[in-house]
Amino acid sequence: MDVPAFDVTSASEIIISLGDLxxxxxxxxxxxxxxxxxxVTVADSHQHLFGYFYTNDGGWTPGNPGGMALLDQVMALRTATTAPGKRAWKVCRIQLIREEMQLTVDYEYRSWKRWMVTPANLETRVEELRPRPGNDSAAERTRRSWWQRFTH
Incomplete structure (x- = not known):
C-alpha cells in the first residue's frame, strides 16, 4: 500500500471538525x-460554498451550515491534503448522513464544474448530490472517529 504524501493525521482531524461544524x-x-x-469550489481569488439539506422523504432545501468557520476548515483541509510539489484540488464535496453518522469527503482535481449547479441542471444535480449510504472503508474509519469524538 502506498503511503500518502500529505499529512493524513491533520487531514483526518480537519474532516472530523467539519462534521462537528x-x-x-x-x-x-x-x-x-x-x-x-x-x-466548496476554490479559485485563485475566491472560494464558493453551497449546500443542500435532504430528508428521507425525498425533500431538499438549500443551506450552508458551518459558515465561515467551515470554509476556513475546508481551506485548511486543502492545504493538509496537498502533497508537496503537487497541485491542490479545485472542488471538495462533503457529505454527511445523520442516521449512520457517515461523513465522507471527495475531491476533484481537474474541473471546478464537476458538482456545479445551474438553473438548467438544478433538479438533476441536487439529486446527484444527495448522499447515499455506503460501505466505504475510509468513510467507515472517519465515521467511527467522528462519532466517538461527537458523542464524548
Whole structure:
C-alpha cells in the first residue's frame, strides 16, 4: 500500500471538525434533515460554498451550515491534503448522513464544474448530490472517529 504524501493525521482531524461544524451549527439546529451535502469550489481569488439539506422523504432545501468557520476548515483541509510539489484540488464535496453518522469527503482535481449547479441542471444535480449510504472503508474509519469524538 502506498503511503500518502500529505499529512493524513491533520487531514483526518480537519474532516472530523467539519462534521462537528455541520451538526453543531445553531442556525440550522431546528431544520429537519437526514443528510447534507456541501460543495466548496476554490479559485485563485475566491472560494464558493453551497449546500443542500435532504430528508428521507425525498425533500431538499438549500443551506450552508458551518459558515465561515467551515470554509476556513475546508481551506485548511486543502492545504493538509496537498502533497508537496503537487497541485491542490479545485472542488471538495462533503457529505454527511445523520442516521449512520457517515461523513465522507471527495475531491476533484481537474474541473471546478464537476458538482456545479445551474438553473438548467438544478433538479438533476441536487439529486446527484444527495448522499447515499455506503460501505466505504475510509468513510467507515472517519465515521467511527467522528462519532466517538461527537458523542464524548
Amino acid at each position: 455541520i451538526v453543531g451549527d445553531s442556525e440550522y439546529r431546528d431544520v429537519q434533515w437526514d443528510a447534507v451535502t456541501l460543495v
